[in-house]
Amino acid sequence: MLQPPPAEPGMREEEVDTPALILDLDAFEANLDAMAGYLAPTGTRLRAHAKTHKSPVVALQQIRRGAVGQCVQKVAEAEALAWGGVPDILVSNEVVAPRKLARLCALSRISRVALCADHYEAVTLAEQAAEAAGLRLSVLVEIDVGAGRCGVAPGPEAVALASRIAGSPHLRFGGLQAYHGSAQHIRASEGRAAAISRAVEQTRRTVEQLRQQGLSCEIVGGAGTGTFPLEAASGVYNEIQAGSYAFMDADYAANEAAPPFRHALFVLAQVMSVPRPELAVVDAGHKALPTDSGFARPWQRPGLAYVGASDEHGTLRVAGGAAPKLGEKLRLVPGHCDPTIDRYDWFVGVRQGRVECLWPILARGMMQ
Amino acid sequence: MLQPPPAEPGMREEEVDTPALILDLDAFEANLDAMAGYLAPTGTRLRAHAKTHKSPVVALQQIRRGAVGQCVQKVAEAEALAWGGVPDILVSNEVVAPRKLARLCALSRISRVALCADHYEAVTLAEQAAEAAGLRLSVLVEIDVGAGRCGVAPGPEAVALASRIAGSPHLRFGGLQAYHGSAQHIRASEGRAAAISRAVEQTRRTVEQLRQQGLSCEIVGGAGTGTFPLEAASGVYNEIQAGSYAFMDADYAANEAAPPFRHALFVLAQVMSVPRPELAVVDAGHKALPTDSGFARPWQRPGLAYVGASDEHGTLRVAGGAAPKLGEKLRLVPGHCDPTIDRYDWFVGVRQGRVECLWPILARGMMQ
Numbered sequence: 001m002l003q004p005p006p007a008e009p010g011m012r013e014e015e016v017d018t019p020a021l022i023l024d025l026d027a028f029e030a031n032l033d034a035m036a037g038y039l040a041p042t043g044t045r046l047r048a049h050a051k052t053h054k055s056p057v058v059a060l061q062q063i064r065r066g067a068v069g070q071c072v073q074k075v076a077e078a079e080a081l082a083w084g085g086v087p088d089i090l091v092s093n094e095v096v097a098p099r100k101l102a103r104l105c106a107l108s109r110i111s112r113v114a115l116c117a118d119h120y121e122a123v124t125l126a127e128q129a130a131e132a133a134g135l136r137l138s139v140l141v142e143i144d145v146g147a148g149r150c151g152v153a154p155g156p157e158a159v160a161l162a163s164r165i166a167g168s169p170h171l172r173f174g175g176l177q178a179y180h181g182s183a184q185h186i187r188a189s190e191g192r193a194a195a196i197s198r199a200v201e202q203t204r205r206t207v208e209q210l211r212q213q214g215l216s217c218e219i220v221g222g223a224g225t226g227t228f229p230l231e232a233a234s235g236v237y238n239e240i241q242a243g244s245y246a247f248m249d250a251d252y253a254a255n256e257a258a259p260p261f262r263h264a265l266f267v268l269a270q271v272m273s274v275p276r277p278e279l280a281v282v283d284a285g286h287k288a289l290p291t292d293s294g295f296a297r298p299w300q301r302p303g304l305a306y307v308g309a310s311d312e313h314g315t316l317r318v319a320g321g322a323a324p325k326l327g328e329k330l331r332l333v334p335g336h337c338d339p340t341i342d343r344y345d346w347f348v349g350v351r352q353g354r355v356e357c358l359w360p361i362l363a364r365g366m367m368q
Numbered sequence: 369m370l371q372p373p374p375a376e377p378g379m380r381e382e383e384v385d386t387p388a389l390i391l392d393l394d395a396f397e398a399n400l401d402a403m404a405g406y407l408a409p410t411g412t413r414l415r416a417h418a419k420t421h422k423s424p425v426v427a428l429q430q431i432r433r434g435a436v437g438q439c440v441q442k443v444a445e446a447e448a449l450a451w452g453g454v455p456d457i458l459v460s461n462e463v464v465a466p467r468k469l470a471r472l473c474a475l476s477r478i479s480r481v482a483l484c485a486d487h488y489e490a491v492t493l494a495e496q497a498a499e500a501a502g503l504r505l506s507v508l509v510e511i512d513v514g515a516g517r518c519g520v521a522p523g524p525e526a527v528a529l530a531s532r533i534a535g536s537p538h539l540r541f542g543g544l545q546a547y548h549g550s551a552q553h554i555r556a557s558e559g560r561a562a563a564i565s566r567a568v569e570q571t572r573r574t575v576e577q578l579r580q581q582g583l584s585c586e587i588v589g590g591a592g593t594g595t596f597p598l599e600a601a602s603g604v605y606n607e608i609q610a611g612s613y614a615f616m617d618a619d620y621a622a623n624e625a626a627p628p629f630r631h632a633l634f635v636l637a638q639v640m641s642v643p644r645p646e647l648a649v650v651d652a653g654h655k656a657l658p659t660d661s662g663f664a665r666p667w668q669r670p671g672l673a674y675v676g677a678s679d680e681h682g683t684l685r686v687a688g689g690a691a692p693k694l695g696e697k698l699r700l701v702p703g704h705c706d707p708t709i710d711r712y713d714w715f716v717g718v719r720q721g722r723v724e725c726l727w728p729i730l731a732r733g734m735m736q
Contacts, residue, residue: 001370001448001728001730001731001732001734002369002370002733003444003733003734003735003736004444004736006736017465017467017468017736018465018736019735019736020736051679051680073679073680074651074680076371076372080369093640093680094640094641094649095640096638096639096640096694096695097385097386097638097695099385100385118641118643119641119642119694121694121695122694125695144643148647149641149643149649149678149681149683150640150641150643150649150681151641151643152643181678270464270465271464272461272462272463272464272518273462273486273487273517273518273519274487275486275512275517275518275519275520279516281462281517281518283442283735284735286658286660286707287706287707287710287735288735290654290658290660290707291660292654292658292659292660292677309660310517310549311419311441311706311707312419312441312442312461312735313517313518315516315517326464326487326489326490327464327465327489327493338655338679339654339655339658339679342655343733343735344733345733360369362369363369364369364733365370365371365711365712365713365732365733366369366371367371367387367651367652367655367656367680367711368371368372368374368385368386368387368388
């Protein structure tokens with residue numbers, strides 16, 4: 001079952017059923033415009049990450065503003081986007097399950113798709129799937145530029161794997177995936193700059209070594225909301241994979257020199273209990289507001305702090321006479337936008353206090 | 369969109385698409401039997417908590433083994449259960465939204481329902497909804513027996529609120545909700561026993577004061593998987609609200625003298641990258657395995673530890689030659705069963721290595 005829609009167009013925000021995922025449309029559109037405006041003079045393309053928004057509706061708005069396509073992490077996300085009209089999708093991640101590779105090949109009949117590899121066996125599996133489907137699949141090599149997660153070492157190891165891909169009659173070498181995930185939330189700007197500077201140099205060296213072998217990179221992709229100005233200015237990366245910029249969250253807002261985007265995403269919650277003057281309880285706990293990157297923050301409510309989450313309860317500490325009323329509805333800024341959006345089936349688009357639209361989050365839960 | 373079913377009956381477990389929620393049916397059934405066997409001689413009823421399993425299929429198996437009904441935290445969960453045939457449902461939580469109260473009244477035409485209150489205004493809202501629906505709604509008073517969340521103080525404050533309920537022509541006083549949530553994960557048995565001993569005394573005193581006012585408690589409910597033997601032996605509580613016992617998780621397993629249930633719930637994940645000998649990466653990050661109560665644990669794989677989660681990646685530290693192969697599938701014990709189950713649309717029921725059934729998790733995401 002899907003969640004029933006928590007609102008209807010025309011309602012006032014305070015009539016929306018809770019918990020609900022509120023998208024402030026003015027802020028959201030300003031964020032999309034700001035990113036497009038930022039990247040245009042750099043010549044760097046935007047391939048926004050759909051792991052954040054999980055929605056073809058959002059993807060198509062990014063594409064209308066110039067994004068060349070979308071990134072996803074999962075084949076099931078790629079399916080939801082392609083079925084929703086997104087024409088160009090990169091799985092910025094490894095895929096090694098034969099059934100998933102077959103699904104990705106099937107998808108490539110309706111959208112342009114590519115995936116990443118960091119192992120010879122993974123390349124062979126992609127090759128077998130492409131051969132069975134009778135098509136040529138585009139494969140990027142993922143290099144580890146500091147995140148310490150997936151990826152081969154930059155330099156000769158990456159060149160060798162790229163040559164293996166380029167030498168296959170069923171594959172096409174698509175370029176490099178060079179995302180430094182752990183740099184995104186380094187709080188100090190200097191630390192972020194240093195980490196990305198190293199990533200850029202490793203990527204630049206690998207691109208150059210590939211060129212010496214006659215291999216060109218259609219895509220050199222990476223960067224997130226925390227670091228994209230650095231990659232965009234590098235002269236090496238040609239695609240930016242930011243996702244959170246459209247929404248922002250408490251975690252990105254805590255960065256020094258935080259990215260210049262507005263909070264567009266909120267969870268609307270209702271005060272369901274006011275047991276003591278210094279305590280209020282809302283109906284959004286960690287099922288509604290995942291806590292992997294810290295607690296949510298009450299929006300424009302000085303004196304209120306979200307200090308504890310159980311499955312379905314959020315406890316707010318009340319100070320300075322800021323006590324909310326029983327039944328009152330509050331906006332909360334999620335700690336981390338990606339897993340929060342992934343808990344909901346609907347964006348409730350609000351403009352100046354009125355519900356303007358509901359958008360389905362079609363790739364919600366698409367983990368496979 | 370719902371997640372596509374990751375398996376079909378008859379498949380071997382290693383053929384299941386990942387990440388998937390695996391229910392080991394032998395262990396699960398043994399857990400249901402063990403709880404029924406434990407409570408029978410105490411005379412305490414089981415009203416298992418559906419916030420854990422989110423599924424009428426599981427609820428009905430608990431009821432077939434003697435459970436009197438189910439608890440839920442949300443009206444939308446109550447709907448999913450009632451529509452799936454569950455005949456007796458307690459919303460063990462406050463409900464103050466008029467639309468939600470109207471939905472609960474509508475539901476009471478097909479199932480027996482009750483809810484909790486901890487405020488006079490909340491009682492008035494329930495009364496108005498019941499009057500509008502032309503029925504009598506059962507309301508329990510929630511008392512705070514140590515959790516420091518919702519609930520009025522035990523004793524006179526609870527008695528006064530109960531009298532207000534009992535005096536309404538549209539409501540029925542249903543008893544006491546006295547759950548000590550924060551005691552469930554006190555690691556030391558002595559600490560848990562002390563906390564529940566205080567809760568029992570406060571509840572006993574309140575029940576006695578209610579009796580002096582001529583108010584009897586059909587339900588005196590509370591207890592979770594971490595403490596239920598104490599409440600069941602108290603002579604005060606008559607309903608046990610445990611939910612996790614059916615599945616178990618890493619958090620409950622870490623309690624001293626952990627509850628005597630088997631691990632029945634796993635997330636099956638695939639090794640998608642083996643970038644270095646000491647590191648393997650699986651396709652289940654914190655979207656697949658929420659981390660609010662700590663990381664998952666690899667099951668029966670000594671030498672492997674799940675040490676980091678990003679949105680779609682879990683990183684495993686490999687020691688002692690335990691390296692998994694690329695593409696291998698591993699069972700992981702979730703850190704916390706409730707929010708983990710709530711990420712999936714399907715239980716994949718496995719018995720001795722074969723998929724036996726798929727059960728829909730109909731109340732997945734029902735937060736409203």
